[in-house]
Amino acid sequence: MREAHGLKQNQLGTMLYCSGSLIGQIETTKKVPTREFAEALDQALGTDGLFSRLVVLVLRSQLPSWFRPYADMEAKATYISTYQSQVVYGLLQTEAYARALLAVEHPHEVDEMVAARLERQRVMEREDPPVLWVVLSEAALLQEVGGRDVMREQLARLLDFQDNPWVNTQVLPFSVGQHTAMMGSFNLLRFDNDPDLFYAESYDQGHMTANSSVIKERSVGYARLQATALSPEDSATVITRVMEERYGDQS
Structure with a gap:
């Protein structure tokens, strides 16, 4: 051209x-x-x-080959429920936070992988974005990724979604003790005209299934997580406190 x-x-x-x-x-x-x-x-x-x-x-094409099927389904979902045990969900990550995460194991491909992750986030900018419900372990707030400035920006990004009716974030505090997601992070996707999907991943592969027994068990587990976690309003208070006390100006 x-x-x-x-x-x-x-x-x-x-x-x-x-x-x-x-x-x-x-x-x-x-x-x-x-x-x-x-x-x-x-x-x-x-x-x-x-x-x-x-x-x-x-x-x-810059996404890992095993992750692409999930990314395709994520883009079509009308309702995304996710529990994250260690990091902020990809659709809500800032560029700096994503860069710090991806650079650990992919230092020579970080620009391309960050661009691919930011492209995924465009689903939240559609006229009809999916409902996104995030239950976030307190660990994700305290695990310092990329330094204090990056974390402060990332937590501020979470607070920016407070007024978005389609995005809700709940913090699951350490004080709840044992809970229904001790096995780790997972996602549930719902669609207008297709079966629900469950998704979890390991280091080298993703597992996605529409098995009705798995969907039923994890849906109940997720509902219990939501009931156990702090309310979205109290969660915002905790995020603000961590942002200011842990990652604010301490000079």
Whole structure:
């Protein structure tokens, strides 16, 4: 498309406020484009959304192959219930928080993987976003990921969703003791016209099933988690306190 417009790499780079070498790296697949880059290309070359459509496929390809089936179903769900034992759910992560997490085991692919995670989050920006209900272990608030500034920004991000009617966050405090999710994090997806799905993952694979017995057992377990956790209002109070006392200015 660049050549069809009679442009050299550095000329297109100038139009997009980036270097010609970046254009070359993306053209030769050495670097993965962001959605913002794709949208800027469409505007610069008048391609009627071509690159914006293609970038969805490109970014999806950066997800682990075993995770892609879940990501596809997550994007179609009308109701997402998740219990997170250690980290903030991916759809609510800030870029800095996601980068710190992904850089631990994927330091050479972190830009691409962060871009893919941010693309996943676009489901929450739709006109008809899914209902997202998050039960978050207190451990996720206290486990410092990326440093104090990153954590403060991440907890503030959670508070930003307080006024969003489709997003609810409950904190499960340590004081509850044993509970129905001691085996670890899991998600439940509901759809308008398809069976519910249960999802959990290990280090190298995800497990997704529509088995009715599993759905029934985990749905009851999740309801008990919701009943045991702090209310969304009290949870916001706890998140605010942790943000200020643990990650605030302590000079």
